[in-house]
Amino acid sequence: MPAILIVECMQEISSFNPVPSDYELFHIEEGEDLFQHRGRNTAIGGALSVLEATPGVTLIPTVAARADSAGILSAEGWARLSAQILDRVRAGVGGADAIYVSLHGAMGAVGEPDPEGWLLAQIRALAGPDRPIIISLDLHGILTERMIAQVDGIAVYHTYPHVDFADTGARAARLLLDRLTARRPASIVRAVIPALVRGDELITATGCYGDLIRECRRLEADGMVLAAGLMIGNPFTDAPELCSQVVLTTDDPLRGRAEAERLAAAFWALRHRMQGRLIGLSDAVAEARTLTGPVVFTDAADATSSGASGDSNAILRGLLAADYPGRVLAQIVDPQAAEAAHRAGVGAEIPVTLGGRMDPARFTPLEVTARVRLLSDGLTRLETMKTPLNAGRCAVLEFGTVTVVAMSLPAMLFDRAIYYANGLDPADFDLIVVKSPHTEHHMYDAWVTRNFNIDTPGSTSADLASLGHRICARPMFPLDPLTDFTPRATAHLRADRS
Template identity: 30%
Template sequence: MARIAIGGFQHETNTFAPVKATYQDFEMADGWPGLTRGDAIFEVFRGINLPLPGFIERARAAGHDLVPLLWCSASPSAHVERDTFERISGDLLNLIRQQPKLDGLYLDLHGAMVSEHQEDGEGELLERIRAIVGPSLPVVVSLDLHANLTQRMLRHASALVVCRTYPHVDLAETGTRSAELMDRLLRHGPLAKAMRRAEFLVPLPWQCTLINPAAALYRVVEESEGPGRAASASFAFGFPPADIAECGPAVVVYADSAVEAEREADRLIGMVNAAEKEFAGKIWQKDEAVRYAIARSANATRPIILADTQDNPGAGGNSDSVDLLESLVTLKAEGAVFANLYDPETARIAHEAGLHGSFERGIGAWCGSPGLQKFRGRFKVLGLGDGNFKATGPFYRGNNMQLGPMALLELGGTRIVVTSRKQQAADQAMLRHVGVEPAEAKILALKSSVHFRADFQPIAEEILIVAAAGDNPVDNCALPYRHLRKGLRLMPLGEAFQGFSATSRT
């Protein structure tokens, strides 16, 4: 039996977003649990689709003794504030120092954290940890599919294990694979490792593993593991709105020998590069999409889904853009539902007005993103909720959602789901909580890029990726990058980054 410390510190950083992550954001529960310490981890995370509970279950089954440290996450946003990063990482480091003897350490990280002072948040954290635990302690790290893998992360972790689905329905399974790899390291010692990078960025909607080419690529990655093959193989797409030098897709392979690791890494990155031209798809403009959805829904038996990807709170958007909502109302999209609008003040006013009450105000566009405008009207209150409910979809499986006061409003035949905490519309329970049955809507406009597909795709007639106002441009060429490495193509088969120019990028 080994004594293994466990913990986590997660943030996905959109360096172009306007609102930074504070300590309070990590303390607060939303779609995932808030900051949790010590033995409470075992109860709070039980049955949730996250890597940490997957690791716990598998490691306990192997007979290991687990030492819970702390775990926290904050909704994707701009940079993690310097003091916040230092406070949380300092707490985690102190907890590790306090342990008299450890045989291993497992961390549930994201892989795309950028703080105000550290471009590579996870790499910095792992370097500090390695300085405490020494060079030989097995340190296994699970990462999100959107991780931007860095050389520091590779150097200081014994193994990096990346999830393989987007929507991320395999997070707990990723924790299980991490525990199995930890067990192997404890029994047989360190593995050789190799990492390779692609030279192009892939927009989030086309990273979806429910469709090709991503679906086919991840099948190959999974099949590359096993007896006589790699001990572990991972492919991370990277997170394009993170303006850092090591942004972008990469593969990492662990094997018994350096030759095997290098050979398999070369093979996998070759397949990624060969698929570059397939990573493209139609992007609909908002009015074009709404007109099409109205016409298509007239004869459809299931909802037409409009993915409001550029205001996706799961990618650092603020979920407060009402650009697409304005199109739905103006073009008279009867039977449409718009979710989720993050607007705590509007939710509060709706609760004051009461069920069947009404009020007039400008909603949305309150977080400060340039160019966004409120949408004014007289809204009727059709439903109210406290924001506390159990998630039912595959992505948020098992989690107790805590979204604060919620309301269902109506204007011009369109219903609007309003929340008091920022959370992408990736679970049907969010709509049902305020009285909407998603399958009965004619049009569903959802603030999400891909995660909504796990629960909503089975009820969809058709899905359109829509470009409306927001802080997560679907075309990476629209982002004013400064720090990418030169030569990295901003879009598949697109222009290469040549370095920041104050005259060409304003």
């Protein structure tokens, strides 16, 4: 009766966000609380659906720590978080036959550029060489050599915008069960691609990146590999091994290397298409005036789901300067504004500044006089995953034709949950600001007249060369004029497995 230990640690950071994150940002579940993921669209939920349906399997739930994207994690926060995780793993690993670790892959902490690799090395030391460790990763993760050296297989998200959290967890669980009965360890084949990518072509349902992901799925379905992924990293997490890469788990490393090199070459050929196409704010406002029906202004440069601070007021400032006549709905992270509204109460008219406090090198506070329309605790659930969303105390502020949700915390804004939780329906407005590079099609693109990807400053700007990478390997497209690249895949087999 195999016993499977389950552990999770997930956060994505932007190295260019000047506001550090800390331990308090993490939502932590321990022990039996992990079973609350049953039926949820989460990696643990998907893994549970497979493992609990397998006769004879018992589970050892330890700890699941998850934080919204933010700035780099403080050294103190990482020390406390990692100690808590390892304490729980240490307490349960003695009875485990295998381990499933749910990770994002784009963490970063002060003094530790590869937290996931460090954590996996500690878990491997506790588990010893013979227990299989399988991990799941976001396709925006940064898979490192240290991570690969500890594990026996890797399952990677196949969708963007991400909707296959549970599916990825289920694939990881099936891979883990396979490795428990395998007669020999699998190889992990990796082909590194010196390219960072953004833009609409990354939408897997419609873009060219999706065609390559479908090739990965075909390799899995045909049994040519045990697991396949094409990771594009997070270009806002400036780390030594930041890149795009093909990652295969296979029992046939020779064939795996050939397939990885083929996919890497195809990706490289498409690198120019997979760049963000931006429009200047003044041009977008001018065009929006001519359109009938609602429009979206995408503020991907300040996307909290990618690790930005969320306090950019650049679009608001531009709309006010241009005297845009339509009804505007916007988001901003500004705990001081939210607190001032809570002190004043619903219906009060208050002078307030919006944004420009957390990232002052890029933004300055915007002064307005606003009416407090609604106050909330900012607690809701994400549309996609149905997991808790905490934006802290929120205030709906109105001035002129503009309605702003001021939040106290940089919550995930890749769906409409924060608007709905504050009594607002985006469909009631002419222009909606969305601080996320993409959302699921039905949320906005299915019914708006146009979605403008606005060229504004921010710590998650698609103008990657403007960010100032200092740590990642160079040369790197598009940071450098790199034209020549020949893929070379390497196969990794854990030498310590008996």
